[in-house]
Amino acid sequence: MIEFESRTTDEGVAVVRPAGRLNMVAAPRLRELLRDVVDGGTTRVVVDLSATDFIDSSGLGALIAGLKAARQAGGDLRIAQPTEQVETVLALTNLNRVLRTHDSVDAAFDGR
C-alpha cells in the first residue's frame, strides 16, 4: 500500500510525499500525479522520499518521467531525504547523478 501527500509551499514549490513502497502498483499513480502537478503550472517539484520504504525500477521510471515533464515545462524535479534502500538503488543505477539528493525539502530549491 502507498499513499501520496501533496502540497505547495509558499515559494510555489510542489512537494509530493509517497509513503510506502514505490513499485509497479504505485508508479503509474506517481507518474500521473507528477504530470498533473506540472500540467497545472507548478514546474518546481520536490519528491520527499523520507517515507518511501522501498523503490523499484518502475518507481525510478516514474521519477524520471516527472523530471522530464518538469524540465520540459521550464522547471525541475528534485528529491529529498531518501531512505537507505532508495539511496542504494539510485547509486546502483547511477541515477544519483541525474536526481540529486537534498537533505531536506526546504533545501531542494534553495538558491533559486
Place this chain on the structure above:
Amino acid sequence: MAAELGSFSRRLRTTARPESLDEVHELLADLWAHDPLDVSRRIEFESAVAEIAANIIEHTSGDSVTMTLEVRALPDRIEARFEDDGDPVSVDLTAIELPDELAERGRGLVIATTVLDRLDYRRDGTVNTWILGRNRVG
C-alpha cells in the same frame, strides 16, 4: 533470537499479479527476522528479489500465472528461487547494461545483476526458474 544459520526456509505460492509484491516483501521480512545478514546486503538482496518478481509479473501478459518463491538462509549465502508457468523469457544475463540516463525503463535486471553473486534463469518444459544468491561475505 536468530536461528542457526542454514536452518531457515520459507515458500510462497501465489498468482503473479502486481499485488503479489506485498507477499514477496512479507516473506523477506520473515527471513530477516530469522537471519543476521547485515542491513546493506538485505537491502541489496530484497531490491533484486523485488525486481525479478516484478519482471515475472510484468511478463504474464494478462494470463493467470502461478508464481512460487522459496527463500533459504544457507550457511554461506541467502538464496531465492522463483518458479512460474508463464511464457519463456528471452534474456541474456551476461549482456545487461544501464539504459540511457533519462530512460524510464530497463533498470530492473541491472539492479539484480549488480547486487547478486548469482543470478540464473532457465526454462524447463513449461516452467521458468530464476535462482538468486547473495553471499554472506565477499
